[in-house]
Amino acid sequence: MDKSRILWRTFSTASTAVSKRNITTATQRPSWTCTNCLRRQQPTTTTRKPTTLLRPQTRSQSTQPGDDPAFTSIIDNPPQLIRSGRRHNKLGLAILAAIPITAFLLGCWQVQRLGWKTELIARFEDRLLKDPLPLPPQIDPAAVKDFDYRRVLARGVWRHDQEMLIGPRVHDGQPGYQVVTPLERRGEFPGNEGNSTVLVSRGWIPKTKAAQALRPEGLPRGVVTVEGLLREPWKKNMFTPDNKPAEGKFYFPDVYEMAAHVGSQPIWVEETMKADLLESYSREDKGVPIGRPPEVNLRNNHGQYIFTWFSLSAATSVMMWMVLRKPASGINRRVRQNKSW
Incomplete structure (x- = not known):
């Protein structure tokens, strides 16, 4: 009996010790638990005053389309069938076809102009091959058109006191003037009172030699013989300023105006010289006018114009065909379109 009691007490004491050890172990911090987690789990008894950085922020009301209960997206809208490939406006087609x-x-038209210009240049070049024609005592200005680019000879005396400078004119990149001097033909035909004065374009001089005192070698005296080309008067365009004969300023070779200014016939002769580079340099240094070579200087760019216009016509014709070609028929002419959001 005493042994049974002793065993019971021993068992009760051991059970109580185990229970106390389990409770103590449960309240202790496990070795694998995070310190921050334990701090969050522990209730805080102290209250802190809110700072300006931790003030509660109120959310603004959202204005997104999805927050509206009545919102309908483009996917929810039913598609609308429309017909593509409609005919173009008649006015637009007329302009495109024009x-x-x-x-x-x-x-x-440029083909015709090319033929006319080629024939004109050939006629002028044929006139250049003929021997120089002496100028008659009196020249009809209306007949000059039939003798344009005709080589002529004229004898007379230079009227340097009536010299006119047309400019500015550029020669080989240098500014200068075109010298026009009346040639008084008295004495060429003795006993003939009908001798006249003609205007002779002697050539180009540099701007630095404009004053006659700087070019005494370019002012020959006495009777001289001039060989040049008889030229038809030019037509002035709207962009060229008007001449000022009273001030001695000439910007365009207006034959009739210049002839009236010096009292000569409205006949224009361009003095020619053989194209020689050394001779041109020598004349430029001395102030002697550099004459033009005896050749036709008409531009003939009509071949380029023909290519340009016909290329434009072909390109626009292809564009016209692409616009007017028949579109595909059937359901391919219908597309789905949805413009409402």
Whole structure:
């Protein structure tokens, strides 16, 4: 009996010790638990005053379309069938069709101009091959057109006191003037009172030699013989300023105005010289006018114009065909379109 009690007490004491050890172990911090986690789990008894950095912030009301209960997206809208490939406006088609037609007509016109310019240059070059023709005592200004680019000879005396400088004129990149001097033909035909004065374009001089005192070698005296080309008067364009004969300023070779200013016939002769580089340099240094070579200097760019206009006509015709070609038929002419959001 005593042994049973002793065993019971021993068992009770051991059970109580184990229970106390388990409770103590449960309250202790495990070795694998994070310190921050334990601090968050422990209730804080102290209250801190809110700082300006920790003030509660109120959210503004959202204005996104999805927050509206009545919002409908583009996916929710039913698509609408429309027909593509509609016909263009008649006015636009007329304008588009007029471009290749107009370009083709301009190309044909340039073909005619090319033939006319080629024939004109050939006629002038044929006149250059003929021997120089002495100028008659009196020249009809209306007949000059039939003798344009005709080589002529004239004898007379220079009227340097009536010299006119047309400019500015550029020669080989240098500014200068075109010297025009009346040639008084008295004495060329003795006993003939009908001798006249003509205007002779002697050539180009540099701007630094404009004053006659700087070019005494370019002012020959006595009777001289001039060989040059008889030229038809030019037509002035709207961009050239008007001449001022009273002030001695000339910007354009207006034959009739210049002839009236010096009292000569409205006949224009361009003095010619053989093209020689050394001779040109020598004349430039001495102030002697550099004459033009006896050749036709008409520009003939009509071949380029023909290519340009016909190319434009062909390109616009292809564009016209691409616009007017028949679109695909059937369901391919219908597309789905949804413009509402």
